[in-house]
Amino acid sequence: xxxxxxxxxxxxxxxxxxxxxxxxxxxxxxxxxxxxxxxxxxxxxxxxxxxxxxxxxxxxxxxxxxxxxxxxxxxxxxxxxxxxxxxxxxxxxxxxxxxxxxxxxxxxxxxxxxxxxxx
Amino acid sequence: xxxxxxxxxxxxxxxxxxxxxxxxxxxxxxxxxxxxxxxxxxxxxxxxxxxxxxxxxxxxxxxxxxxxxxxxxxxxxxxxxxxxxxxxxxxxxxxxxxxxxxxxxxxxxxxxxxxx
Numbered sequence: 001x002x003x004x005x006x007x008x009x010x011x012x013x014x015x016x017x018x019x020x021x022x023x024x025x026x027x028x029x030x031x032x033x034x035x036x037x038x039x040x041x042x043x044x045x046x047x048x049x050x051x052x053x054x055x056x057x058x059x060x061x062x063x064x065x066x067x068x069x070x071x072x073x074x075x076x077x078x079x080x081x082x083x084x085x086x087x088x089x090x091x092x093x094x095x096x097x098x099x100x101x102x103x104x105x106x107x108x109x110x111x112x113x114x115x116x117x118x119x
Numbered sequence: 120x121x122x123x124x125x126x127x128x129x130x131x132x133x134x135x136x137x138x139x140x141x142x143x144x145x146x147x148x149x150x151x152x153x154x155x156x157x158x159x160x161x162x163x164x165x166x167x168x169x170x171x172x173x174x175x176x177x178x179x180x181x182x183x184x185x186x187x188x189x190x191x192x193x194x195x196x197x198x199x200x201x202x203x204x205x206x207x208x209x210x211x212x213x214x215x216x217x218x219x220x221x222x223x224x225x226x227x228x229x230x231x232x233x234x235x
Contacts, residue, residue, distance in 0.1 A: 023188070023232075030194040061184065068183040071195045 003034045005113035008043035012062055013053050018046055019060045021119030029072040036076035038101070038109065044083045047094040066095055080106060142223070142230045146180070149227030158225045161216070165225070169213050175199060176219075177226035186231040189219045 006025040010017045029035040039047055046062060053061060069075070077098045084091055084100075091100055101109060110116055134156060135148035141160055143149060154173060158165050165173070179195060180186060187195060189207075197205025204210075210218035220234040 026191055027188060030190040064182065064184040068179075068185060068195075071198050072191065 001032060001034055002114040003036070003112070004028050004115045004117065005036050005038055005110060007038045007040055007110075007116065007118040008046055009041045009118060011042040011045045012051060013057055013059055016059065017119050018043070019062060019065075021117070022062060022065060024117065024119070025074060026068065026072045029074050035072070035074045036078065036113070037074065038106070039077070039079040039083070039098070040106070041080075041083050042087075044079055044087060044089060047079060047096065047098065048089060049093055049095055063095060078109065138230070140224075140230060143227045146227050146229065149177070153227065154225050157227070161221055161224065163214070163221070163225070166213075169225075171200065171204070172196070172210065172213060172218075172222050173226045176222045177228065180223075180226070180228040186223065186228060187219070188231065188233045192219045192222075192231075 004025070006021055008018060008021060012018055025035050025037060051061070051063060053059075069077075077096060078101045079091065079094065079098045080103055081091065081100045082103045091098075135153060136144045137157075138144060141157065143153075143157075151170075155165060158169070163169065175196060176192070193205050193207060193210070195205075196210070199205075207218070210222075214221035217234065219231055223229075223231050223234075
């Protein structure tokens with residue numbers, strides 16, 4: 001079993017990258033690999049509660065999909081705390097319980113995984 | 120379950136409209152009678168074992184607003200219904216052409232990504 005880290009770096013819409021990255025993470029996990037997620041930069045916005053996309057938005061809304069992570073045994077989620085602070089987000093009010101990591105500790109987290117996918 | 124009132128513009132004397140491949144255009148216009156109709160279009164008579172998978176996939180879609188690929192589908196069924204059912208040979212036995220595609224079609228969801 002390899003340890004995969006998926007780094008979520010983009011805001012939840014309008015791009016397709018977060019949804020594709022999440023699908024990839026769930027697929028890899030369904031192949032019995034250990035999968036963790038790290039939310040960094042604008043990726044922390046994916047964890048914001050009360051997201052309402054504009055009416056004209058026709059893409060995927062990811063909020064309900066987070067509940068599916070446990071089906072695929074993806075239980076280790078990290079969020080980088082400076083990214084949260086820069087965007088005025090409160091770590092206690094995110095969509096899911098999540099472990100905080102300081103920016104200087106991110107390289108060690110990355111180094112502790114066998115495969116890293118950034119999306 | 121009772122048939123709901125279909126909108127007036129549905130095809131086939133009241134059946135909901137489908138895409139060229141047979142998937143419902145609107146996942147909301149679904150009930151068990153529609154599922155039986157869709158399954159007959161695929162040449163399948165639904166048994167209790169089929170219904171279990173169909174209700175699972177519809178519930179998954181409505182809850183997570185997500186469509187799995189085949190690998191995820193098998194894993195999710197393993198988790199929810201056990202390994203006797205969460206395996207490709209059991210699912211192929213029920214839905215011979217393509218388990219994920221046929222189960223989704225009958226369950227009234229959109230076509231899953233990665234299905235041809």
